[in-house]
Amino acid sequence: MSDKLSPVPATTAERSQSGGLVLLCLASWVVPGAGHLWLGRRQKGLIFLVALPLMFAIGLALEGRLFPFQLADMLVCLEAFAELGIGAAYFAGSALGLGAGDVRAVTYEYGNAFLIVAGLLNLLVVIDAYDVAKGRK
């Protein structure tokens, strides 16, 4: 007798649940905290909704740079990916012409640290929302 289990096709409910998870993660990425608010974790959602965009805005105010996706320079590309983690705020900042970054400013590196870390923290928040939705937390 074989120990291997035969693959079971996903049911409609499982497929719809996985579609919901993708939507949840997408919402959580676009608007920080939206995933937690969706799941009824109001306190956590509101804190993320205020803290992360505020951190990003402070980064812009400190003359930080919104890095472009330059494949020729891997470090710049990685920084751009990290900043993109904040979601809609990245595109809003770019569209408004913010984040030019003044390398001569005393606060330039601080601004970059705020922008990059805000994006990375939001990615952690997305993973946390996913775990909550899966019932792991």
Added chain:
Amino acid sequence: MKSHLLLMALFAFFVSLVFAVIAKDEPRDQARLGGMMFGGFMLAAAVLGWFMYPFPL
């Protein structure tokens, strides 16, 4: 705002806040962990600052 200490404290505050809220569910636990992390960030910065005092040699 150009004070390095204030900017570092602000950065430590945000990072501690988000980590604590992710890691803990109860507000009391969140406050405790967040406070400890914030204190740890500030203490580490002060200690590293003193270690860097002789530089550049």
